[in-house]
Amino acid sequence: MENNTVEILLIEDNMNDAELAIRAFRKGNINNNLIHLKNGAEALEFLFATGKFEGRDTSKKPKVILHDLKMPKVDGLEVLAKIKASDLTKSIPVVVLTSSSEHPDIEHAYSLGANSYIVKPVEFDEFVKVVTELGFYWLLKNHPSL
């Protein structure tokens, strides 16, 4: 994986959801380089170039980070808090993925500095729609020349 050109960082422990999200991006013609990491611990290693990502050039930042809320080891809110607490990463837009708009953690996520959230809909077509819209929004907002 060419870590230094990663534009979309997807942090998702559920492999099915990850596959669907990646497919949704592709279907929505968002073909930016994407890396999928399976838990919060890995994501933090990636972002701060530690552990197995030691030596990665941290000045190459993803344009958007999407992460699930419920994850083993380091959960979504912890990852979010760490991203927003560090000068290195706090400017990267973070989109929270959740199973329900009713989730009490959504409010918590906003208070931690999340930029947006996506409710993973049961209907795949819906999923493509929201992922595309949000993906476009954040990718374009960051780089109007894209």
Next chain:
Amino acid sequence: MDKKEKLMIANKELAFQNVEKEKRAEQLMIANKELAFQNKEKKKRAAELIDSNKEVDELEKRVKERTEDLESFTYSVSHDLRTPLRAINGYANMLEEDYSGVLDSEGKRVLGEVRINAKKMGILIDDLLTFSRLGRKGISNSKVDVNELVKTVLSEINESTAHHAEIKYENLLPTLADYNLLKHVITNLLSNAIKYSSKKDKTFIEIKSERKKGVNIYSISDNGVGFDMKYVNKLFGVFQRLHSNEEFSGTGVGLAIVERIIHKHNGKVWAKGKEGQGATFYFSLPDVDKKTEKKQ
């Protein structure tokens, strides 16, 4: 009467009074004892009352805890059920998109069934989530222009559902309610009226309101399939349906939600119907004008 005689009479009188006094004293003692006993009984009763009050409190607390447990259980179950469902639906979609060239018509039909049912389950889970959320959340009341609300709901229904119903309503009474919850009730009852009368050539639906005994009673009538009054009690139960999914689609949660919302507003819901001759659903809510008059 000489002195001696007078003294004797006085003495006798004194002796008699003495006896009387002792008698009184004795009576007083008895009364005192009785009072002491009654006092003791009273204290015992008071203690018993305190105990049983504590028991009631304890029971109430346990019921509340159990209810909360149940609500959060329903919530997390319906919530977690969405994850595998998303996968089923997503992968079925992939099959349809990527392998439709390999599948024959029967294969496509079977796949379609998978998707239809996944979608149904999604709606069911959403309904259950709504139902459990109603148990957890409080309501915020404000004055609602019901006539405007019906107008809004109708335009939303017209946008999402094709129907041929002729719907009549005018000057519906305003009420005091949680706007979003009442919108849910009206959406549900109107959608039901449209759905269950969709097989008639001509469909008439009428929404009315009237003041009665200090409350507003709203009714929504249709000329649809109706129902047999002997099943009226089943209408508002969770997962209770009077029609098969083939006849009319539905999850059986809608009217349970309606009832729960109206009960939360201290109102009542009921229905009248006749098989093949339409149904009328009624609900009662506070009379908003009456309350403001009182305040003035």
